[in-house]
Amino acid sequence: MENWLVKRAKLDPNKIALILEHADFTFSELNSTVQLFAGKLYSSGIRQNDPVALFTDNCFNGYVAILALQQLGTRTIFLDTELSQATLTYQLHDCNPKMILISDSANTREIKQITWNKAFMSDILSLRKDPKYQPISEFTDTQVSSVFYTPSADSNDTGVMLTYGNYFYSAMGTALNLGINKKDSWVLTLPLFNVPGFIIIMRALIYGIGVYLIDGFDIDHINKVLINERATIISLIPSLLRELLNNLPKGQRYNDNFRCIFLGTGRIDNWTLLRCNMLEIPVLQSYGMTETTSNISALNFDDAEIKAGSCGQPFFTTQIRITNINQDNIGNIELKSPTVAVGYLNKQELYQSRFTEDGFFKTGDVGYLDDDNFLYIKGRQADLIYSGDKIIYPEEVENIFRSVNGIIDICIVGIPGKDGKEVPVAYLTMQENAFLTSADLQEFGQHNLVDYQVPSEYRQIDKFPKSTNGKILRNRLLNLDYKTI
Template sequence: MENWLVKRAKLDPDKIALILEHADFTFGELNSTVQLFASKLFSSGIRKNDPVALFSDNCFNGYIAILALQQVGARTIFLDTKLPATTLKYQLDDSKPKTILVSDSVDAVEISKLDHKLTLLSDILSLEPNTKYQPISEFDDNQVASIFYTPNVDDHDIGVVLSYGNYFFSAIGTGLNLGINKQDAWVLTLPIFNIPGFIIIMRSLIYGISVYLMDGFDTGHINKILINEHATIISLTPPLLRKLLNALPKGKQYNNKFRCVFLGTGLIDNWTLLRCNMLGIPVLQSYGMTETTSNISALNFNDAEIKAGSCSQPYFTEQVRITNINQDDIGRIEIKSPTVAVGYLNKQALYHSRFTEDGFFKTGDVGYLDEDNFLYLKGRLTDLIYSGDKTIYPEEVENIYRSVNGIDDICVVGTTEGDKQVPVAYLTLRENAFLTGNDLHEFGQHNLINYQVPREYRLISEFPKTTSGKILRNRLQHLSYTTI
């Protein structure tokens, strides 16, 4: 395929591509800016297929650097700005980048602790353009575009290798499902160094749509954009959606062109869905992971009401099946798709072990397909709690408890008691909330089956989370807590 940015600049040179707080860029202007930056990357010695690490927040220069690295043909290794130095060291030692680019706007305390040479984006900008530079003419389907690290159960992060073909088919599936058109404008507030945020940049090039670039999660500013501007779609996680709803001014509604909250990364509780329904905010739940280049299914507008709680039918580009079905009619989710990653960096044996003999990728998630082939997610296989002959799905229990006034967040995990597991709950409370373990146990008795009710309620100060807001369950056992 012809270079996506160059192609889009030819097709829609005057169409708004990027919207910042104080400036807009058309695709023509964006292309000119990116090509200048790319020529300076070329001057610094970066060439096609070079591994280049990028440590950046959602700033303008970071956005430009991402696109410029693609123009040179480099493989971008995305580094999470919230990770500790020890984790960053592992990822850098594993990926061995030729260069580490760091945004001037990011807090680089952790990465500066490492024994690696860092190059600020401003240092690249100070270089002279290279007259020999030419952008790559084509994006080959099999060409490696990026590497994202994702946590693994053994604490050794996995570098997920994604190609341009992965991104193209992911965009096609989402576009067919949502009916994306050039009047759409997507609000990008998720971190660009994670796949749910980065893929919005790719969708912009493929669809020809505008992107509102948000640096940080300022609920007041984001709500103002959604109320007063022509933003049509925003990608959020359930925790971020709850924050946005809590900050929405009373009596205000989003603009009349707003189409939906595109929701990913875990199950959403019924109370939050009800609030969105009362406020006239459509929520389209989706399902995907880094290894599937983000979403492989998402509710569309026609099914959002009648199939609430579902992640919808798989996209046209995807095959999904359920195997190893248990007594609850829940099984393991497996997929076959051109969006599945092309490898794990330096872990190809592990990568191949994730596939069945007939080519389906084992996601590690569990769920079921209903009679209409709509997918329902029940959680991660490794998170399930086995209480004798009963299976407890923690996210179901958590979503019931999130309706309790005073609970800020909650996570249910299993602990061994005799020859079985029992659920215990870690939670944080809102300011001035007063809840006892007896209160919470009584609530559970009235709203859950007996074996699902947590045996203990552990109050903590803060949850360990990914940048997108997902709780890191495997780190809870190391936290100090107070039993209430």
């Protein structure tokens, strides 16, 4: 495939590619800026196939740096800007980059302490462009474009290697599902250093659409963009969607061109879905993971209402099956897709262990397919709570409790009970003016859940430990200080 940015600049030179708060860039202007920066990176000694670590927030220079590294054909390792120094050090030793390229606007406190060959983007910009520089002419399907580390609570993080072929097929699956057209524009507010954020950049090049780049989750600014601009799609996670709705000015609606919220990373509660329906905001739930290059199934517009709660049918590019089905007709989700990562960095044995003998990838999630082949997610296999011969699916319980006024968020985990069974306990964060007691929550649970699903204890905490893509790290909860309510 011809270099995506170069190709897009030829096809749509005058089309808006990037929209910032105070400036717009066409594909031609973006390409010129990127090529200049790539030439300066070349002057610094970066060459094709070099591993380069990138430490950036959602800033213009970071966006340009991502595309510039692609022009050089590097293997870009994305570093999470919110990680501890110890975790960053581990990841750097694991991937061994030739250089760490750092955004001047990112929070650099932790990474500044790390001894490594690193350069701030402002340092690179001060260099002269090497006249010998030429962008690579083609991207191959098997060329590793990027490495993303997946967080783990109890072991070292794992680098997931994704190729240009992975991204292309992912974009094709999403386009067929959403019916992408040239009038679309995507709001990018998720972190660039996670796949759900970064993949918007890749889709935009393939589709030839504009991207609204927003640094940080500025709720008021995002709502203003969705109300006043021509933005048509935004990718969100459930907790961020709830924040947007809570701060949407009364009586306001999103702009007439707005098409949908593309939702990932966990199930959405029924109350939030109802609020979206009342505000006429289409929500398309999706399913995917880092190893599948983000989404591999999603609801489409026709099915969003009749299949609420589902993650849609598998994309045209993906096969999904359910194995080891239990007494609740729930089983392990396995899949085949050209979007599945080509490997784990330095952990090939672990990577191979994720596949069945007939080549299906074991996601580690559980769920079911209905008679119409729509996928429903019940959670992570490792998170299930076994109460004797009964199975508790934590996300089901959490979904019910999120309708309680005063609860900000809630997470259910299992602990050993006196009779050898696991019992559910609830960790929750509450609003300052909430006056909820364990008796209130217990009564609510008994009225809305089966007895064995009702938490035996309610533990209030200050803040949930989360990955930067918004996932609660459940197996860190038991180590937190809490107040029993």
